[in-house]
Amino acid sequence: MTSHSRATPSDDVLALIATQRPIEAHGIVGDMRTAALVADDGTVDFFCWPEFDSPSLFVSLLDAPRAGAFELAPDLPDARRMQIYLPDTNVLVTRWLSDETIVEVTDFMPIYPVDRLSRLVRIVRAIGGDARIDMRCAVRLDYARADTQARADGNDICFSAAGQPSVRLAGSRPMTLTDNAAQAAFELRDGETAEFILGGIDDELVRTDDIANCYTDTVTFWQRWIGTSNYRGRWREMVQRSALALKLLTSRTTGAIAAAATFGLPESPGGERNWDYRYTWIRDASFTIYAFMRLGFTEEANDFMRWTAQRVTTDAEGKNVLSIMYTMDGHEDIEESNLDHLVGHGGAQPVRIGNGAHDQVQHDIYGELLDGIYLSNKYGEAISHQGWKHVVAIVDEACERWNTPDVGIWEMRGEPQHFLHSRLMCWVAVDRAIRLAQKRSLPAPFKRWNDVRAAIHDDIWNNFWDEDAGHFVQRLGSKALDGALLLMPLLRFVGATDPCWLATLDAIEKRLVRDGMVRRYLLEDTPCDGLKGEEGAFAACSFWYVECLARAGRLDHARAEFDKLMSYANPLGLYAEEFDPKGHHLGNTPQALTHLALISAATFLDRKLDGKDTHWQP
Secondary structure, eight states: OOOOOOOOOOHHHHHHHHTOOOTTSEEEEEOSSOEEEEETTSEEEEEEOSSTTSOEEEOGGGSOGGGOEEEEEESOTTOEEEEEEOTTSSOEEEEEEOSSOEEEEEEEOOOOOTTSOOOEEEEEEEESSOEEEEEEEEOOHHHHTSOOEEEEETTEEEEEOTTSOOEEEEESSOOEEETTEEEEEEEEOTTOEEEEEEEETTSOOOOHHHHHHHHHHHHHHHHHHHHTOOOOSTTHHHHHHHHHHHHHTBOTTTOOBOSBSOBOOOSSTTSSOOOBOOSEEHHHHHHHHHHHHHTTOHHHHHHHHHHHHHHOEEOTTSOEEOOSEEOTTSOOOOOOEEOTTSOOGGGOOOOEESOGGGGOOOTHHHHHHHHHHHHHHHHSOOOOHHHHHHHHHHHHHHHHHTTSOBOTTTTOSSSOBOBHHHHHHHHHHHHHHHHHHHHHTOOOOHHHHHHHHHHHHHHHHHHSEETTTTEEOSBTTOOOOOGGGGHHHHTTSSOTTOHHHHHHHHHHHHHHEETTEEOSOOGGGOGGGOOOSOOOEEHHHHHHHHHHHHHTTOHHHHHHHHHHHHHTSOTTSOOOSEEOTTSOEESSSSBHHHHHHHHHHHHHHHHHHTTOOOOOOO
């Protein structure tokens, strides 16, 4: 296996890395336009503004406080720290419990009309005693690349830099300027509060006398939304937390769904697998609407389908074109570049923004999109005439390309290959289109589509079932296993108790599974990966594995593995993309694909344990 060798970090770099917080030591707040990570020590160390994929105000999670941080905490060095969400909300409370007093910092982002920029509200309260509070807000615009200048404007502090949107910090306590940052130190008596609000420089910021109403409105918004969920089964709190995380990643201005809230968080400590996930992947978002609809949230699915329909364009040859990923406002310009001035989380470099995968060839998106369209029609709005014309063109494209190589679901950076999963998803695209046309009595080239569906089916069985290995394989000409194979029964290509599938499931368990955590693939078996270094176990694959066990009737095993995965959540019930061997989080967070896979596994396993019909399927 290839290792990723790097020069030993200098003492200065090691000192910077030592100030960084673990990935799982964070909660998230947001307003469905952007989001901020709040560490369990009260520091906002990651915040892109005013949109998910905008440049950052604070990015010390990937460097050090010099890269921007908003610190708000009591002087209680021996206190126990913890974080909780207010029930059924994305309002976060960070708590310090000492022998003398309790201090709480409440963070939230109000759900304002879309013509107003996002704001971060921070309220600190002393309970049962007095406490000294320290606040320091160092905005560093444009990923800490811009020459950000702070200045006083009355009682507020404003931050600006050439070519960047300016921000304003207002507070209920006096602030001073020190080292180009806003600072405040004050005493809170028992029951007293202080408030700080960060938002656009030209906006009328909510002031302290309005914060109570703002807080109540935000709590009410989230509780009303999650209150419409139809899920009443086991693990309800975890399922609802996953739904709230997915909703937070869903743009209320466009309907697009971000893959994660962050960029640059490494898939391996010190490695180069550091990507920007603040964009909409057709794949991930299509899976997300499946999770939403499982819980009864059809509006989100309908919004995303409308957004997707607007992305379909026509090329010079008159063919419909759909990219694999977009910015949150629907553009395809996502060029990848490096932030070389940041040391990276744990020293993992390069820190990338943008994503070079935007122009890759990935045939699996046909299937994910069509599966989403099919389910959206089944449980949401009926497809429009123009929408069906787009579907026909997209499926015809899948029919033309299904037997050509691509980079696959994992966006390999080596040479394109013939991947089983890509074949599978082309089969799904044709299958779902046929079903949809039949259900809605829509015109379609049924004979041609049926012929292609049968051809893909036969190709998978003839060329990707390895008799010698005794299992399905990742790609043509290989005996490698792949966590993506776990989708085969979930998408109804193969029966969940078919002997060939069960043999594959057993092989995956033997080679890729460790304590419930499933690797995507083994690097020594997959040279087309194209990158150096290791990676962690993939959290979504781990939940797919649980669902496969449940569908195979191995309920005791499925429940045991599911309970293990529950223990790997952070204290707030959030998950990043991957796990290290000890179950600590790796990669961008919170990861939509992980949370939607959790919802799917939980809802199916719950019904199976109750002996109920699991009819909610394509």
